[in-house]
Amino acid sequence: MDKKILLHICCAVCAVSAIEQLKNEGWQVTGFFYNPNIHPEEEYIKRLNDTKLLLSKLEIPLIEGKYDKDKWFNKIKDFEEEKEGGKRCEICFRMRLEETLKEAKQHNIRHFTTTLTISPHKDSKIVNTIGQSINGDFFVVKDFKKKDGFKRAVRLSKEYNLYHQHYCGCIYSLPR
Numbered sequence: 494m495d496k497k498i499l500l501h502i503c504c505a506v507c508a509v510s511a512i513e514q515l516k517n518e519g520w521q522v523t524g525f526f527y528n529p530n531i532h533p534e535e536e537y538i539k540r541l542n543d544t545k546l547l548l549s550k551l552e553i554p555l556i557e558g559k560y561d562k563d564k565w566f567n568k569i570k571d572f573e574e575e576k577e578g579g580k581r582c583e584i585c586f587r588m589r590l591e592e593t594l595k596e597a598k599q600h601n602i603r604h605f606t607t608t609l610t611i612s613p614h615k616d617s618k619i620v621n622t623i624g625q626s627i628n629g630d631f632f633v634v635k636d637f638k639k640k641d642g643f644k645r646a647v648r649l650s651k652e653y654n655l656y657h658q659h660y661c662g663c664i665y666s667l668p669r
Contacts, residue, residue, distance in 0.1 A: 527558025
């Protein structure tokens with residue numbers, strides 16, 4: 494079986510233990526940072542730079558997606574008032590996973606998955622269902638928060654001195 498996988502990365506904190514787990518399973522990981530949902534742009538840049546630094550230390554290649562916030566705002570239009578975890582989030586997950594599949598195909602990487610399932614605030618079943626609906630043959634179902642995956646991410650993020658944010662990135666989830 495081809496063991497190359499493109500890992501959609503939302504931030505370095507979520508990536509660190511997901512990468513560790515995938516590598517322990519024998520995957521050859523390439524990172525993909527695509528998050529047009531992250532606002533403000535300064536926050537996006539912090540998360541991107543931290544991800545670049547981490548993947549450089551781990552010797553993992555990184556593909557940087559386009560920061561197309563206008564496309565994201567158009568996709569979630571009319572869902573701005575949705576509660577966290579609702580339809581707006583599903584649209585956002587789908588948008589990022591569709592782009593991850595597209596990027597995987599462009600780089601001849603057969604498999605893809607996402608760090609989104611490591612967060613205790615994200616429903617892994619929803620994320621995995623969306624990934625499978627996009628391409629069940631290519632998408633690798635994961636729940637990175639299982640077996641203390643999130644706790645491991647927090648521990649490793651402290652070891653690597655990673656920037657830890659307190660919201661998913663979307664302007665509608667900013668702490669008020």
